[in-house]
Amino acid sequence: xxxxxxxxxxxxxxxxxxxxxxxxxxxxxxxxxxxxxxxxxxxxxxxxxxxxxxxxxxxxxxxxxxxxxxxxxxxxxxxxxxxxxxxxxxxxxxxxxxxxxxxxxxxxxxxxxxxxxxxxxxxxxxxxxxxxxxxxxxxxxxxxxxxxxxxxxxxxxxxxxxxxxxxxxxxxxxxxxxxxxxxxxxxxxxxxxxxxxxxxxxxxxxxxxxxxxxxxxxxxxxxxxxxxxxxxxxxxxxxxxxxxxxxxxxxxxxxxxxxxxxxxxxxxxxxxxxxxxxxxxxxxxxxxxxxxxxxxxxxxxxxxxxxxxxxxxxxxxxx
Amino acid sequence: xxxxxxxxxxxxxxxxxxxxxxxxxxxxxxxxxxxxxxxxxxxxxxxxxxxxxxxxxxxxxxxxxx
Ligand code: SF4
Ligand SMILES: [Zn+2]
Ligand SMILES: [Zn+2]
Numbered sequence: 001x002x003x004x005x006x007x008x009x010x011x012x013x014x015x016x017x018x019x020x021x022x023x024x025x026x027x028x029x030x031x032x033x034x035x036x037x038x039x040x041x042x043x044x045x046x047x048x049x050x051x052x053x054x055x056x057x058x059x060x061x062x063x064x065x066x067x068x069x070x071x072x073x074x075x076x077x078x079x080x081x082x083x084x085x086x087x088x089x090x091x092x093x094x095x096x097x098x099x100x101x102x103x104x105x106x107x108x109x110x111x112x113x114x115x116x117x118x119x120x121x122x123x124x125x126x127x128x129x130x131x132x133x134x135x136x137x138x139x140x141x142x143x144x145x146x147x148x149x150x151x152x153x154x155x156x157x158x159x160x161x162x163x164x165x166x167x168x169x170x171x172x173x174x175x176x177x178x179x180x181x182x183x184x185x186x187x188x189x190x191x192x193x194x195x196x197x198x199x200x201x202x203x204x205x206x207x208x209x210x211x212x213x214x215x216x217x218x219x220x221x222x223x224x225x226x227x228x229x230x231x232x233x234x235x236x237x238x239x240x241x242x243x244x245x246x247x248x249x250x251x252x253x254x255x256x257x258x259x260x261x262x263x264x265x266x267x268x269x270x271x272x273x274x275x276x277x278x279x280x281x282x283x284x285x286x287x288x289x290x291x292x293x294x295x296x297x298x299x300x301x302x303x304x305x306x307x308x309x310x311x312x313x314x315x316x317x318x319x
Numbered sequence: 320x321x322x323x324x325x326x327x328x329x330x331x332x333x334x335x336x337x338x339x340x341x342x343x344x345x346x347x348x349x350x351x352x353x354x355x356x357x358x359x360x361x362x363x364x365x366x367x368x369x370x371x372x373x374x375x376x377x378x379x380x381x382x383x384x385x
Contacts, residue, residue, distance in 0.1 A: 001364075057381060
């Protein structure tokens with residue numbers, strides 16, 4: 001197998017693009033796809049200050065690396081979840097990356113700052129670990145982006161993630177989630193602009209990007225993710241992709257092109273959220289779900305925000 | 320050849336020589352969900368693996384680390 005561009009031996013074949021690439025041209029392909037997503041969906045300007053939520057996994061580290069390579073001012077945000085050895089190892093991967101690439105990192109540790117970690121928080125609030133984790137991430141990513149004055153919050157969701165979430169939302173007709181499944185969510189009062197620059201790239205392409213570029217990422221899975229539905233949807237979609245390359249991209253981009261609008265208008269009930277009494281984050285009244293979680297887990301709700309809120313609901317599921 | 324598998328971490332023996340695609344097929348592994356790595360480098364499906372090779376079949380589907 002030879003590289004489609006230079007005819008040198010190829011490392012990876014991308015059947016949905018009818019192409020195969022050597023290391024150099026695979027990296028170029030990934031940069032082009034990210035730039036195209038940023039341009040096509042009007043994600044952010046060339047001089048934007050971007051906060052990248054990094055977990056130590058392949059997608060978020062690849063995203064950070066790609067944004068730097070494309071010349072963007074990309075800062076990392078790492079949230080210490082306190083999930084035992086898994087979290088220790090993921091932090092090591094993030095710190096190794098920042099050392100190697102000399103890039104700025106914002107770190108928030110749940111236990112140090114709020115007095116709980118994901119296992120205790122989940123138990124105290126009677127949520128599943130992924131639900132407590134997702135809630136904490138959404139809240140703290142938002143506040144870190146706003147407090148740090150960043151133009152945009154970028155996450156490492158790739159094509160497989162988005163196709164799998166879409167698949168689950170369609171399977172169960174979660175119309176409210178379908179309405180929000182966009183590669184860009186605009187800023188509102190109380191919310192930063194959020195973007196997913198990897199939507200044009202698959203998980204396999206991202207893992208290859210990391211290996212080719214010497215990015216040592218966390219391969220081991222979060223112990224809380226075992227048996228979740230999201231993984232089953234990914235496997236189902238990959239089964240289809242193997243037989244019919246390009247299916248995942250058709251499914252996801254076809255939805256954005258032809259169907260997403262329908263759900264947006266259908267689920268807009270016009271209700272306005274109000275600021276959380278404790279932290280000021282947008283919520284449906286009283287205290288926000290994050291502050292209630294912190295309180296039940298025996299910690300201190302902090303970080304008062306003054307911004308007026310707008311509406312945005314949970315997305316659910318592991319990340 | 321020695322095949323290292325992840326999540327959970329384990330090692331198995333597979334007969335060689337064989338093409339990467341054949342090794343995956345024999346193990347019932349969907350190529351869309353993995354990369355095969357030998358000596359730190361990705362090897363594509365049409366690569367011939369020798370019996371004394373050591374490879375890693377690395378899953379690329381994540382449900383948690385994203
Ligand atoms: S699988 Fe993801 S969402 Fe669930 S606990 Fe682990 S890191 Fe958090
Ligand atoms: Zn090439
Ligand atoms: Zn609050």
